[in-house]
Amino acid sequence: MKKKQFFTLLQLCFAVFAMNACAQTGLPTIAITTSTPLNAQQKVTAHLHAGNFDGAIGIKLRGNSSLAFNQKKYTLETRDADGKELDVSLLGLPAHSEWVLLAPYNDISMMRDPLAFQLWRDMGHWGPRTVMCELTLDGDYRGIYILAEAIKRGKDRVNISKLKKSDTAGRDVTGGYLLRIDTYNDDDATFTSKVPGIGEGNMTSEVVWSCIYPKKKNLQPEQFAYIQSYVDTVEQVIQSDDFADPMKGYAHYIDVPSFVDYFIHTELSLNADGYKRSAYFYKEKLHEDGSGGKLFAGPVWDYNLAYGNCNFANANNLEAWCFEGASNNPTPALWQRLLQDPNFRKAVKQRYVELRKGVLSTEAINAYIDRQAQMLAEAKDRHFQTYPELLVSEERKQQLAEQQQTGGFPFMGAFPPMGTFPPMDSLPPMGAFPPMGAFPPMDSMPPMGEGFPPMGAFPPMDSMPPMGEGFPQMGAFPFDAVGMFAAYRVSSYEEEIKILKQWLADRLAFLDSQIAQFDSDWQPRIQPLVEKKMQFPSGAFPFGR
Numbered sequence: 050m051k052k053k054q055f056f057t058l059l060q061l062c063f064a065v066f067a068m069n070a071c072a073q074t075g076l077p078t079i080a081i082t083t084s085t086p087l088n089a090q091q092k093v094t095a096h097l098h099a100g101n102f103d104g105a106i107g108i109k110l111r112g113n114s115s116l117a118f119n120q121k122k123y124t125l126e127t128r129d130a131d132g133k134e135l136d137v138s139l140l141g142l143p144a145h146s147e148w149v150l151l152a153p154y155n156d157i158s159m160m161r162d163p164l165a166f167q168l169w170r171d172m173g174h175w176g177p178r179t180v181m182c183e184l185t186l187d188g189d190y191r192g193i194y195i196l197a198e199a200i201k202r203g204k205d206r207v208n209i210s211k212l213k214k215s216d217t218a219g220r221d222v223t224g225g226y227l228l229r230i231d232t233y234n235d236d237d238a239t240f241t242s243k244v245p246g247i248g249e250g251n252m253t254s255e256v257v258w259s260c261i262y263p264k265k266k267n268l269q270p271e272q273f274a275y276i277q278s279y280v281d282t283v284e285q286v287i288q289s290d291d292f293a294d295p296m297k298g299y300a301h302y303i304d305v306p307s308f309v310d311y312f313i314h315t316e317l318s319l320n321a322d323g324y325k326r327s328a329y330f331y332k333e334k335l336h337e338d339g340s341g342g343k344l345f346a347g348p349v350w351d352y353n354l355a356y357g358n359c360n361f362a363n364a365n366n367l368e369a370w371c372f373e374g375a376s377n378n379p380t381p382a383l384w385q386r387l388l389q390d391p392n393f394r395k396a397v398k399q400r401y402v403e404l405r406k407g408v409l410s411t412e413a414i415n416a417y418i419d420r421q422a423q424m425l426a427e428a429k430d431r432h433f434q435t436y437p438e439l440l441v442s443e444e445r446k447q448q449l450a451e452q453q454q455t456g457g458f459p460f461m462g463a464f465p466p467m468g469t470f471p472p473m474d475s476l477p478p479m480g481a482f483p484p485m486g487a488f489p490p491m492d493s494m495p496p497m498g499e500g501f502p503p504m505g506a507f508p509p510m511d512s513m514p515p516m517g518e519g520f521p522q523m524g525a526f527p528f529d530a531v532g533m534f535a536a537y538r539v540s541s542y543e544e545e546i547k548i549l550k551q552w553l554a555d556r557l558a559f560l561d562s563q564i565a566q567f568d569s570d571w572q573p574r575i576q577p578l579v580e581k582k583m584q585f586p587s588g589a590f591p592f593g594r
Contacts, residue, residue: 076428077140077182079150079196081108081123089116092126099182099196100140102127111149113232114533119436120154120192124199140180140196143205149177150184151195155531156353157439157545159193159429160421165318165352166197167417171408172310175207176348181421183428192432193425200329200348202227202262207348210334212263217271223342224334226276227262230381231326238265240277244284246325246379247576253583254379256325279332283344287383288578293390304345308387309396311346313404315371317556318355321362321534323371325378327351354534357552360453365536367555373574385573394567401564411557415550422546429542438531441538449538 077100085093092107104127111122125148129135134146153159162179169176177198184191202209202225209225216222233239237259245254260268260276283302292298299305315323322328327350335342359365362375372388374380387393407413425432433440441449532538539545563571 075424076193077180077196078185079140079182079194080185081106081187083108083187087121087123092124094128094132097125097127102137102139104128104135104137105130105132107132115152115154118152118154118531119438120152122152123150124148125150140182142178142180142196142198145198145201145203145206147199147201149197149199151179151197151353153193153195153353154436154439155534156358157539157542158418158422158549159195159425159432160418160549161352161354161356161358162195162197163421164414164417165314165349165355168317168408168414169310169314169347169349172314172404174307174310174347177350181424181428183431190431190435192435193428200227200350207262207331209262209331212267212272214267214269217269220335220337222272222275224332225262226260226272226332228276228280228330228332229259229261230256230324230328231259233257233259236265237261238268238273240273240280242284242381243281244288244382245578245580246374247382247385247578248325248374248376248379249576250376251374251379251581254579254581255583256379256381276332279344284381284383287386292386293392295392299387299390302344304343305393305396306400307345307347309393309400311349312372312384312387312397313401313409313560314349316560317409317553318352318371319357319364319367319369319556320352320355320371321359321364321375321377322351322354323380324384325374325380328381356549357536357556359534360536361534367552367559370573374576382576382578385575388573389575391568394571398564398567401560405557405561409557411554414553418546418550422542425542433542440540440542443540446538446540449532 079097079099081095081097083093083095085095087093087108087110089110089112092109095106095108097104097106097108106128107126109124110116111124112118115122127135127137127139127146127148136144136146138144139148151162153162156162159181163181166176166179170178177200179198180196182194182196184194198206200207202211207225207227209227212225213221239257239259242256242258244256246256247254258277258280260273263269263272279302283299286292286297286302287299289298295301329348329350330344330346332344333341354364357365357367362377363369363371363373364375372380372384388397401409537548539548
């Protein structure tokens with residue numbers, strides 16, 4: 050037996066042992082065996098055992114700042130023996146070839162993404178279905194993961210028409226398209242909104258749209274021109290004087306109920322990325338009778354920093370509004386404009402009152418949280434033993450809370466505001482800052498002077514590992530990277546669940562009081578549309594979320 054084959058067999062034995070141990074927790078188990086180092090740029094071949102599937106996959110790392118976390122996120126593609134995409138059912142989810150393993154590393158509850166997806170589905174839309182599971186990678190236990198459906202076109206996912214390369218005119222070219230506002234790279238077909246985004250303190254007002262279905266390599270020039278023109282028309286009509294006209298205004302172009310639900314869902318979450326990152330839309334094909342063909346808001350994605358779990362972009366202010374934007378990415382101005390229409394506000398109020406009686410009732414939400422917590426009751430101990438940095442002592446928790454009250458960036462080693470330097474002996478050692486690629490995205494950085502490392506803390510350029518490789522484990526950082534985005538820290542899982550429930554109750558109480566006024570003279574705080582540009586080099590955002 051060759052050495053490589055021996056080690057592969059040994060890894061499989063370890064994986065089987067670990068999976069048997071995990072089975073005692075009651076969660077499904079997944080084992081992945083790799084033969085090539087993983088990276089964040091392209092998928093490498095590996096082997097997956099998950100339920101009834103035991104076969105080849107392509108896998109790559111996923112994320113931006115999360116690449117520096119101990120627990121990584123992964124994008125998976127199930128394949129046949131020839132390496133071609135293969136639609137399979139994983140852990141009971143409908144068959145497809147594209148999957149995501151979400152790591153709930155900085156969400157101590159481990160349920161914010163599943164909660165957000167479930168609420169969206171319960172509101173009547175397709176949202177990614179999820180299965181909580183435990184992962185072993187090359188025989189090493191990696192904790193609790195969320196197996197999720199990737200946002201892709203398909204009859205069991207975003208059910209829009211399949212566009213052929215020959216669909217370049219007439220009704221054929223009108224759909225379907227899957228769009229996203231998010232980070233992007235050279236593999237994405239992108240265009241910049243003709244309407245500046247809003248937000249206070251933003252370095253740019255440019256909102257960039259990506260067409261992610263069809264993929265850039267399959268997207269025909271006529272199709273790209275059509276969908277760009279349609280989005281441009283939608284955004285410009287919403288800003289026009291006749292925007293509220295039922296015939297000539299926005300209602301002619303967008304599916305209003307989906308935008309109403311997306312608004313309610315996003316504002317409940319108080320998501321720091323709300324509307325401006327991981328924001329998906331799709332456009333259906335025009336119906337044969339000439340109806341339909343509108344732009345829909347959704348599906349929803351990326352809520353690990355939502356529901357009170359974030360210390361920037363007003364996400365820890367229970368009385369903030371996501372649609373007003375913040376000092377990170379610009380927020381599309383269409384949301385504040387829609388709220389200027391009394392009819393849109395009335396629709397929001399009516400829908401919200403209806404949802405509060407069922408889907409968004411405190412009882413229904415708490416019941417979901419309790420079910421998830423019970424399901425994770427045994428596995429969570431293994432998870433926190435694997436990542437002990439996730440929970441902090443009562444003494445450390447109090448210390449971090451006091452630092453937050455002083456106004457500094459609370460958990461990154463507590464670097465002070467500009468002009469108040471820490472003692473020299475408290476500075477991190479030279480070269481101790483993380484390598485390139487491990488930094489959070491620019492839009493998540495704190496204001497200048499709050500949280501940036503002192504001069505000299507960066508390693509020499511020639512010591513940098515390749516992008517997506519060699520990210521240090523948490524112990525290598527001189528600051529609390531777990532709390533880099535956190536609004537608070539907890540000492541136990543039970544404490545986290547209590548805080549999550551209370552936060553949701555408080556947020557719903559705020560929305561109750563505000564949305565109750567939506568059919569009166571309530572008006573959004575209007576921010577003027579000011580064009581600000583900041584040029585980034587091509588490929589400046591190499592990783593998807």
